[in-house]
Amino acid sequence: MLNKLKTPIHIIGGGLAGSEASWQIAQLGIPVVLHEMRPKRKSDAHKTDKLAELVCSNSFRSDDASKNAVGLLHAEMRLAKSLIMKAADSNKVPAGGALAVDRNEFSKTITETLEKHPLITIQRREIHEIPEDWHNVIVATGPLTSPKFAQEIQAITGTEALSFFDALAPIIYTESINMNICWYQSRYDKIGPEGTGKDYLNCPLNQEQYKIFVQALISGEKVEFREFENISYFDGCLPIEVMAERGFETLRYGPMKPMGLTNTHHPTIKPYAVIQLRQDNKLGTLYNMVGFQTKLKYSEQTRIFRMIPGLEKAEFARLGGLHRNTYLNSPILLDESLRLKQKPQLRFAGQITGCEGYIESAAIGLLAGRFAAADYNRTCPSLPPKTTAFGALLNHITGGHIATNETGKRSFQPMNINFGLFPPIISTNPLEKSLPHKEKKQAIIERALNDCIQWLKNSF
Ligand SMILES: Cc1cc2nc3c(=O)[nH]c(=O)nc-3n(C[C@H](O)[C@H](O)[C@H](O)COP(=O)(O)OP(=O)(O)OC[C@H]3O[C@@H](n4cnc5c(N)ncnc54)[C@H](O)[C@@H]3O)c2cc1C
Numbered sequence: 001m002l003n004k005l006k007t008p009i010h011i012i013g014g015g016l017a018g019s020e021a022s023w024q025i026a027q028l029g030i031p032v033v034l035h036e037m038r039p040k041r042k043s044d045a046h047k048t049d050k051l052a053e054l055v056c057s058n059s060f061r062s063d064d065a066s067k068n069a070v071g072l073l074h075a076e077m078r079l080a081k082s083l084i085m086k087a088a089d090s091n092k093v094p095a096g097g098a099l100a101v102d103r104n105e106f107s108k109t110i111t112e113t114l115e116k117h118p119l120i121t122i123q124r125r126e127i128h129e130i131p132e133d134w135h136n137v138i139v140a141t142g143p144l145t146s147p148k149f150a151q152e153i154q155a156i157t158g159t160e161a162l163s164f165f166d167a168l169a170p171i172i173y174t175e176s177i178n179m180n181i182c183w184y185q186s187r188y189d190k191i192g193p194e195g196t197g198k199d200y201l202n203c204p205l206n207q208e209q210y211k212i213f214v215q216a217l218i219s220g221e222k223v224e225f226r227e228f229e230n231i232s233y234f235d236g237c238l239p240i241e242v243m244a245e246r247g248f249e250t251l252r253y254g255p256m257k258p259m260g261l262t263n264t265h266h267p268t269i270k271p272y273a274v275i276q277l278r279q280d281n282k283l284g285t286l287y288n289m290v291g292f293q294t295k296l297k298y299s300e301q302t303r304i305f306r307m308i309p310g311l312e313k314a315e316f317a318r319l320g321g322l323h324r325n326t327y328l329n330s331p332i333l334l335d336e337s338l339r340l341k342q343k344p345q346l347r348f349a350g351q352i353t354g355c356e357g358y359i360e361s362a363a364i365g366l367l368a369g370r371f372a373a374a375d376y377n378r379t380c381p382s383l384p385p386k387t388t389a390f391g392a393l394l395n396h397i398t399g400g401h402i403a404t405n406e407t408g409k410r411s412f413q414p415m416n417i418n419f420g421l422f423p424p425i426i427s428t429n430p431l432e433k434s435l436p437h438k439e440k441k442q443a444i445i446e447r448a449l450n451d452c453i454q455w456l457k458n459s460f
Helices: 016-027 069-079 083-090 103-116 147-157 207-219 240-245 298-305 358-376 389-398 437-458
Strands: 009-012 032-036 059-062 098-101 120-124 137-139 162-168 171-173 200-205 273-279 286-289 316-318 321-328 343-348
Touching: 009 016, 009 358, 016 032, 016 083, 016 103, 016 358, 059 069, 059 358, 069 083, 069 358, 069 389, 069 437, 083 098, 083 103, 083 358, 098 103, 103 120, 137 358, 147 162, 147 321, 200 207, 207 240, 207 298, 298 316, 343 358, 358 389, 389 437
Parallel strands: 009 032, 009 137, 032 120, 137 343
Antiparallel strands: 059 098, 162 321, 171 286, 171 316, 200 273, 273 286
């Protein structure tokens, strides 16, 4: 009770991230006020008054830490004593290798645990503005941040800083691209401000391949928009299949333009159409399909995009999409401990920072909570190594992203955890250029878990 009288840390939003952040802070002996607008004000997707409500699927995806990046993140969360993981583990339902939960019991467990915690006060109200006398704040209002508060965030960060929709192009692991077919070249060999003239990977199509591809896009199964998403397309972000429907040649004048490109494998044969892939992370382990935002179903995307020459065996780190999502241009706005550079008393957490998914949002909540607690204690926040799933995800949000859009501006898109975000493992054997794919994954996982254990041991 005495501790509650100390100035608390304020957390806005009691979703996956805000709940985890509250728990982490309170477990470190620091008082928290958690502000949640439901049930007084509903979002377009939430249905209950419970904290950490799962708005759609009841799955946290694969729980296999020996094979999967998301399973590895689960393991690291458990090591860091995550409340979200504890509640998920105690409310599991059978789902093969996935961690799926009874959604009502899961949210009920979290709500009751936080309500009972002596250092946590829960206030049910919508925050419109951040009071000047709140000196340590975490904003975790999620992809459906209330419109009034989104205006406040825009006023603080600038109008260009907040996006309201994802127009996601698929992202491919570089090592799965067939370099006997693709080649490096920027259009017209343009070097640009920081380029080399060879910044893009190009996939060539002849007329017949183009025709079959366009037909596949038109006939492919699409995901319907939810009522509240009600997106009216603007021309800069038309889904690829909508462009295909507008006419046979439309894509050749848009994202599949063949101009200014010469296939180095067959310099005398002019491709009829070209798909360009652009480097998506500093490490060069990921490439995105330029202009390929889509509402095709995931299974259809994999099938249709593997028809593209050079991408027959493509492995996707993320598939394309187009949906409502409020998120910040974090690599520019946030420092490495998730604080707003221009107003360091504000920290952001969860999906609003540009991660994607329940568990990723909770993981960023966990980190934000630990960082806010360090500020509270006037110590330096201990950042997780980039070799851990925590660190790889944090680095994607605050620093690792270099992709630019067509106008040369840096573009930042939300992402799930995936192995492409981790620094590569370099083989110690000089005769081996790099380890085989399976061994590489194993080595990344082992390194991540060891480094995570060390990090947790050495911080707090
Ligand atoms: C429709 C939809 C479906 C999704 N489906 C999935 C899925 O199936 N699987 C998956 O892994 N991810 C899914 N996601 C992505 C995402 O990971 C989840 O939305 C996740 O809940 C994000 O966690 P969060 O804590 O950042 O935000 P949320 O869990 O949304 O929490 C934010 C909280 O802030 C509150 N809030 C908002 N504004 C205010 C305010 N001004 N004052 C006070 N409180 C406020 C909200 O009521 C909410 O409780 C989906 C997203 C959406 C939008």
